[in-house]
Amino acid sequence: MGLRTPMYDMHLALGAKMINFSGWELPLHYGSQVDEHHHVRNECGVFDVSHMCITDVSGTDAEPFLRLMLSNDVARLTASGAGHYSAMLNEQGGVIDDLIVFRTAEGFRLITNALTCQKIQGWLKQHTQNFSVSIQLRDDLAHFAIQGPESIERLSEVLNSSRAHIIQNLAAYHGSFDGDWFLTRTGYTGEEGIEIMLPADQAVDFFNELIGYGITPIGLGARDTLRLEAGFTLLGNDMDENHSPYAANMHHVVALEPKERSFIGRNALETQLSNGIQEKLVGLVLEERGVLRAGQPVRIEGVGQGTITSGSFSPTIGKAIALARVPIQTGERGEVEIRQKWYPVRVVSPRFVRHGKILI
Structure with a gap:
């Protein structure tokens, strides 16, 4: 038996075809992958992405620590809630994982892939010796992605007034806390979208509300065709530890300025640029x-x-x-x-x- 999100029984009740994905039992589709794909492109749907790995990095050295660990520069995230796309690289410049990182009041929140969750925890902790930081895996949270051109409008009908106000005013790649909920304007489909991280013990009730308001559940099959159409890369396919971001259409996740910032993989990337990609x-x-x-x-x-x-x-x-x-x-x-x-x-x-x- 694989790992299960809090919505596992609901997925079954909704008629999902379940598959193993990175050790998790997740819905491939609920009847028609193609219909689900079109639904997100034309209206909106909800993905249970609670298998994704959420890690909070806090402490007085959280920023210098992540400036070393990540290819993009978290010092550019000047305001709480600001986020960007980044990567963790090995010393050879290969991609260990791609991720989104947000600045928070206490430090930073990283959203990484399920496939590498334990590896990332070990990789981060391996490099903490000279830093005053805390690494906390947030396996107490569930995670939903509501995606599609109608996502903000439809989601505003479900959320309370304070959370509806947040999502209606979020800039792209920004997030905001409302209590222990974290709402972000991000996604993996090429459409408008909101991702919500919330306590796992509240997830089933919220998922029920979304379905009750007519927001269609969407499986991994449509998630893959949507992200491929959008040109979003997939770890293990389009990027891996044997290829640098420059070979994966990920130039934008590498910040070589300022020149004095040292990050893992930088020397290898500079050598590649010098030799020619x-x-x-x-x-x-x-x-x-x-x-x-x-x-x-x-x-x-x-x-x-x-x-x-x-x-x-x-x-x-x-x-x-x-x-x-x-x-x-x-x-x-x-x-x-x-x-x-x-x-x-x-x-x-x-x-x-x-x-x-x-x-x-």
Whole structure:
């Protein structure tokens, strides 16, 4: 038996098909993955993401500690509630995990992946020797993502007045506490959205309220196609410890200024920049019928070879799309091997859909 979120029994009652994901028993879909995908693109839905890892870092040295541990610079988060996307790197510049970090009144809150939760706890604690910091895994919290163009409007009908006021006034990548609830304007779908962290013992009642107000539950299947259309990378597929952020379309998570800030992996990244980046992450569109999947070979005539890191059928576009790691010189066309045959693909920016609009 795998790990279970507080909503496990509700998922079953709602007819979810459950799967194992990073050791957790989670809903793949509640009947139709494609319908759920369109529902988020056109209206809104709720994801139970309580398997995500929430860690609070506090203490007098919380800021200098995280300036060492993270590729982005938390000193840029000047106000309580401000957040940004970042990564933890190894000494070789490879991505241990991607994350969102928020400044709080007591320090910082990190939202990392379920797959690496225990590894991240160990990695953080391993580097605390010279810092006065406290590392607290918040496994007492549940976590929901309400996503879609109607998410703020619909969610405002469910929340009390103070929390509704918060979400109506949050800037992107900012969060705010209301008691022991933490509400943020973030998401993993390319649509408007709010994520809410709340005490686990209040989660079932709140989830019931969301469903009662007609906010549809959405499974992991639609979560993956939504994030792929948005061009969001997935740990273990599009990024890993063997590739730097520069090979995963994650340049924006690296802050090399100020030059005097030392962070784990910095020397390796600077060496890569000096030597020249050799790979990049691009989008692929299959113009013919077929399916693009992770691991399929890509070849670029006169340039070299690459590999699909994530692929699926796009319900919004109506074609197979993928993210692929390819040589830096790759242009606008390539080929993908599907069942021992080569098919032409169009190489595009790795953002296919944002806020309901097709970008390619």
